[in-house]
Amino acid sequence: MPRLARSADDVTRAALLDIFNRLLYHYGPRQWWPAETPFEVCVGAILTQNTNWGNVEKAISALKQADVLTPEGMRAVDPDLLANMIRPSGYFNVKSRRLKDFLAWLFAGHNGSLERMFANDWRVLRGELLAVRGIGPETCDSILLYAGGKPTFVVDTYTRRLFHRLGLLSERADYDKTRSLFMANLPEDVALYNEYHALIVEQCKQFCRTKPSCADCPLAGCCLHHADSIQRH
Numbered sequence: 001m002p003r004l005a006r007s008a009d010d011v012t013r014a015a016l017l018d019i020f021n022r023l024l025y026h027y028g029p030r031q032w033w034p035a036e037t038p039f040e041v042c043v044g045a046i047l048t049q050n051t052n053w054g055n056v057e058k059a060i061s062a063l064k065q066a067d068v069l070t071p072e073g074m075r076a077v078d079p080d081l082l083a084n085m086i087r088p089s090g091y092f093n094v095k096s097r098r099l100k101d102f103l104a105w106l107f108a109g110h111n112g113s114l115e116r117m118f119a120n121d122w123r124v125l126r127g128e129l130l131a132v133r134g135i136g137p138e139t140c141d142s143i144l145l146y147a148g149g150k151p152t153f154v155v156d157t158y159t160r161r162l163f164h165r166l167g168l169l170s171e172r173a174d175y176d177k178t179r180s181l182f183m184a185n186l187p188e189d190v191a192l193y194n195e196y197h198a199l200i201v202e203q204c205k206q207f208c209r210t211k212p213s214c215a216d217c218p219l220a221g222c223c224l225h226h227a228d229s230i231q232r233h
Contacts, residue, residue, distance in 0.1 A: 010080075013185045016186055019198065020192070029200035030201075032146075035146070039069065041141050041143065041147035046134065047059050047089040047135075051090045055088045056088075058074060059087070059089040062202060068122045086106065102134045114147065118147075118149075125148075125150075130131070138155060138156055141154040141155070145197075151188040153179050153196075154193070159197070161208060167224030
């Protein structure tokens with residue numbers, strides 16, 4: 001009996017899972033996101049905009065030392081004082097306002113309760129979060145996935161760079177197009193989405209940098225960019 005040709009979707013699913021397994025074998029579980037509470041995740045997701053995680057950790061530490069890392073505590077803090085506490089994260093005045101806007105929305109719609117907030121349908125909640133000033137798609141999906149345990153894939157610059165080089169995305173793919181690659185082709189699995197994104201970040205820090213370092217890369221065998229480089233040389 002002749003074998004049926006695999007559909008394009010089947011090929012894409014297989015490729016995504018193969019990439020995940022190669023990365024997991026090479027790096028091991030990353031267990032991201034580092035935080036003690038869901039609210040800390042939400043704050044970290046806002047603070048990490050346009051900065052590195054080391055700076056966010058310093059800001060989070062300052063908030064903990066001031067004993068205000070709760071919805072009620074942060075809501076009561078003067079915006080200027082809050083900005084000073086989160087100064088290490090950069091753009092501290094802007095981020096202070098963004099945190100206050102998020103808190104205003106949280107208290108107005110969910111009485112300040114993350115548990116009540118996350119009890120809603122996450123797809124509806126995603127739309128509501130995106131309407132909050134300063135909450136873009138990456139921040140929104142980080143809050144939903146890492147704080148709420150909702151099955152939405154987080155996309156960043158690393159994701160677009162890596163999967164363009166692998167030949168699975170066009171160079172101009174936007175956030176939604178990139179996110180759809182994963183959402184449409186992977187099981188709806190929170191643990192998988194969490195681990196996959198963390199592995200992508202590690203891969204791009206180690207190998208798939210702005211100027212790629214292809215020697216010993218765990219994805220060299222399935223990378224279109226690497227194959228093209230070999231052909232050119």
